[in-house]
Amino acid sequence: MYTYHLRKRENLKGHHWQIIVEGDPDPLTGKRNRKYKTVSGTKKEADVEARKMIMELENGGIAKPSALKVADWMLKWLELYTPNIEETTRCGYKEGINSRLIPELGSIPLKSLSTSHIQSWVNRLSSRLAPKTVKNVFLNLKQALDKAYVLRMIPYNPCTGVELPKLVKPKHEIYDSNEISIALDAAKGTDMYLILLLALSVGLRRGELLALRWEDINFKKKTISVVENRVLAGGEEITKAPKSKAGLRTITIGNKVLSELKKAQIQYLEKKETMGNRFFDSGLVICKEDGKGYYPDAITRKWSRFVKQKNLKKIRFHDLRHSCATAMIEAGIDPKTVQQRMGHADISVTMNIYAHCTKTMDTRAAEAMDKMIFAKAI
Secondary structure (H helix, E strand, C coil): CCEEEEEEEEECCEEEEEEEEEECCCCCCCCCEEEEEEEECCHHHHHHHHHHHHHHHHCCCCCCHHHCEHHHHHHHHHHHCCCCCCHHHHHHHHHHHHHHHHHHHCCCEHHHCCHHHHHHHHHHHHCCCCHHHHHHHHHHHHHHHHHHHHCCCCCCCCCCCCCCCCCCCCCCCCCCHHHHHHHHHHHCCCCCHHHHHHHHHCCCCHHHHHHCEHHHEECCCCEEEECCEEEEECCEEEEECCCCHHHCEEEECCHHHHHHHHHHHHHHHHHHHHHHHHCCCCCECCCCCCCCCCCHHHHHHHHHHHHHHHCCCCCCCHHHHHHHHHHHHHCCCCHHHHHHHHCCCCHHHHHHHHCCCCHHHHHHHHHHHHHHHCCCCC
């Protein structure tokens, strides 16, 4: 809460007014929160200027919120009130706001934005975009308008009462154990082999795979440490920590995977020696011939070309990770271990998204039920 008082000052040019606006003291240091401004004119004019200063401070530097358009407030909200979100999340927000919200609602004055405006916009988006995409950009608008309401810039949040499209849980295609073997056999002798091996046997995300370095592999302990993630943010490639604390993990690998990694490391060192200055010593496990890393989207395109060339069942690159988790469950590995290896913070994510029921699992369940129900009769 801000208050103000005025001090009359005199100088050779006449009198003027010093405005002192004071807010609540810093809760940690107890330091006073004061703003000063000197103006000439009447006391009434100084009063008006003081109230304007308070409005600016309470509204994030915006003097006349009623004159704002939706586009201006959305960008101001993103700048001022989302300081602690991931850069990748911020870029996602900005993309949605700029491409889907501002073109349709941006020119409407903030004070005139109504529930019917928003509902019509949501309906239009729903006709061409997935329900989850619509929900995400709607929530950005709702959060920004929640803040505008708190700052007394609008009398209510017009997002209240808006009906969103029903979310449809996507069905992901995966490779069963037989298809995993076929894909790995098709990749042998190509630069896709190590990529597939790590995606299918360890379940690394695309960004984790591309950020993996030789120093992250402990050949003696037979482990891989996941410590970084290479992703796109606003069209730029960045390296950051995994998406959650659970993503920071150490995964034990089998002897065959370890053997293939040793071969790949030898090949990396040989290229480094033979190519000399033409080789970029990135230390990356998955890299191009010259040692440079892959752009995240390049791996996705590379996978699509490989699937088409080898006539494999078409699945997304991320579905290789789905396939890995399902294969572990099919092999009888308990869900908690699967969760830890996959790097999920919540086991429900492991079970709801990745525990696809394959034919083998279904058959095994039928046989187990037969055995339990008819055991005495037999």
